[in-house]
Amino acid sequence: MRVACVLIPDLPIQLLLAEKPELSGRPVVVGGLSFEIKPVSCASPEAVAYGVRLGMSIREAQALCPDVICAAPDERRHQDTFEKVADILEDFSPLVEVNGLGRAYMDIAGVQMERQLAHEVMSLISSDIGLSSRIGIASSKFFSMVAAATSRPEAVTIVPVGEQESFISPFSVDFTSCPDKVNERLRFLGIKFIGQLVEFPKEALVSQFGADGTKLYQLSHGSDPTPLVPRKKTQVVSARCELEPTTDTWSAIEMACRPMLEKLMVEVRRRGKVCCETLVRLSLDSGLDVERRLPIKEGSRSDRDILAIIRSSLENSALPRPVIGIELSLHLAKESGRRLHLWQKQRQPLDSLASDLKRRFGYQPLKKITEIDHDTIVPERRFGLSDISD
Amino acid sequence: MVAKLGKLQEVTVTPNSKGMPLSLVYKGQRRKIASVHEHWRIADGWWGDEVRRDYFRIEISHGPVFDIYRDRISDRWYLTKGGR
Numbered sequence: 407m408r409v410a411c412v413l414i415p416d417l418p419i420q421l422l423l424a425e426k427p428e429l430s431g432r433p434v435v436v437g438g439l440s441f442e443i444k445p446v447s448c449a450s451p452e453a454v455a456y457g458v459r460l461g462m463s464i465r466e467a468q469a470l471c472p473d474v475i476c477a478a479p480d481e482r483r484h485q486d487t488f489e490k491v492a493d494i495l496e497d498f499s500p501l502v503e504v505n506g507l508g509r510a511y512m513d514i515a516g517v518q519m520e521r522q523l524a525h526e527v528m529s530l531i532s533s534d535i536g537l538s539s540r541i542g543i544a545s546s547k548f549f550s551m552v553a554a555a556t557s558r559p560e561a562v563t564i565v566p567v568g569e570q571e572s573f574i575s576p577f578s579v580d581f582t583s584c585p586d587k588v589n590e591r592l593r594f595l596g597i598k599f600i601g602q603l604v605e606f607p608k609e610a611l612v613s614q615f616g617a618d619g620t621k622l623y624q625l626s627h628g629s630d631p632t633p634l635v636p637r638k639k640t641q642v643v644s645a646r647c648e649l650e651p652t653t654d655t656w657s658a659i660e661m662a663c664r665p666m667l668e669k670l671m672v673e674v675r676r677r678g679k680v681c682c683e684t685l686v687r688l689s690l691d692s693g694l695d696v697e698r699r700l701p702i703k704e705g706s707r708s709d710r711d712i713l714a715i716i717r718s719s720l721e722n723s724a725l726p727r728p729v730i731g732i733e734l735s736l737h738l739a740k741e742s743g744r745r746l747h748l749w750q751k752q753r754q755p756l757d758s759l760a761s762d763l764k765r766r767f768g769y770q771p772l773k774k775i776t777e778i779d780h781d782t783i784v785p786e787r788r789f790g791l792s793d794i795s796d
Numbered sequence: 797m798v799a800k801l802g803k804l805q806e807v808t809v810t811p812n813s814k815g816m817p818l819s820l821v822y823k824g825q826r827r828k829i830a831s832v833h834e835h836w837r838i839a840d841g842w843w844g845d846e847v848r849r850d851y852f853r854i855e856i857s858h859g860p861v862f863d864i865y866r867d868r869i870s871d872r873w874y875l876t877k878g879g880r
Contacts, residue, residue: 782840782841783838783840784838784847784849785876787840
């Protein structure tokens with residue numbers, strides 16, 4: 407197996423700088439605004455130079471670097487952007503794994519010119535999405551990841567077949583992603599580099615570190631059996647309509663959504679899926695787009711239900727400008743865990759059963775639990791039994 | 797018409813020094829309480845018919861799960877309707 411690991415270093419920072427080029431060269435952290443008590447999730451190299459580390463609070467980052475610029479994370483945008491990167495990778499390989507934000511693996515078994523392929527991928531990511539990337543190629547996931555993480559920006563590091571053990575040897579044990587306790591203990595034992603682990607038999611490492619010992623033994627010997635897990639792609643159906651004349655009322659927008667939704671739901675039902683999220687994008691006459699994501703808890707196949715969700719979430723917000731176009735995108739998912747209404751189908755047989763029992767015994771033996779007093783917490787005062795037909 | 801949910805059944809419970817139930821008499825036999833799943837306290841009706849109870853969701857050994865409570869006013873134990 408040959409695996410290429412594609413890393414987009416500091417993806418949130420790269421996106422922020424693309425949007426606000428004036429921040430380039432300044433210390434920037436993404437995680438939360440300056441007044442928020444949130445951890446730093448991404449830091450620019452300039453902020454790192456001040457000692458800012460991932461996971462420390464925004465306040466701590468400000469203490470270390472008073473001029474730091476704090477930005478709130480736009481997780482949805484980051485994910486969407488990285489999905490586009492994964493789409494590009496799928497043009498090159500049938501098996502792509504997305505492994506967290508900014509890291510993806512692709513199976514490139516059988517590719518003769520690995521370096522050329524990697525450069526092609528990097529140039530496409532740069533030209534189509536505007537992101538800088540690094541690529542590492544090796545015979546398994548872990549080694550390709552280390553190769554990518556340690557290569558220069560816009561560079562490719564290739565670990566030839568059979569050379570993984572010698573390649574990994576000088577790298578720090580921190581790369582093994584073992585728990586902090588394991589790394590601390592390794593340091594306590596004087597083991598700083600992965601290469602030092604080769605001296606120990608597997609049993610010794612297992613007795614010291616349990617399951618992590620097996621992992622350390624395998625990695626130090628240039629082996630990583632972790633398989634590639636294919637990416638789950640979200641299915642989306644979408645439709646768009648232009649409004650002529652433009653409108654600034656929700657009722658007109660709802661009218662325009664209705665036929666679009668009816669058409670889309672036919673496709674959803676044809677695919678045997680349910681809609682788990684609706685994205686409504688309104689194009690304003692000012693040229694700007696306003697979008698709202700509406701998650702649907704259980705998933706739905708009913709256009710009426712989805713329209714009601716759109717209506718209830720949008721009707722109370724003000725439209726800044728007249729709308730010239732509407733785009734609806736429905737994210738599809740497999741139907742699972744649907745909650746059924748207890749009485750919807752059972753009610754009829756239960757009613758007939760209750761009347762049969764009443765005829766037979768002369769009184770109604772079937773009772774239901776009814777709430778008598780909502781305000782009390784004493785069970786027998788709060789609930790009582792009443793006839794099923796009440 | 798709404799009837800009461802069911803009569804509460806008084807039971808004999810042996811608690812430990814901290815008030816946690818250790819055993820109870822169930823169907824004429826003293827049964828050990830295998831585990832206490834939940835423990836909560838309610839207080840209501842202080843302006844009139846006051847209720848102060850310590851509830852325990854217990855599992856007796858080789859038996860069902862019950863909700864029992866100690867009435868903190870009368871210091872008596874009751875088994876609420878039905879095992880689970």
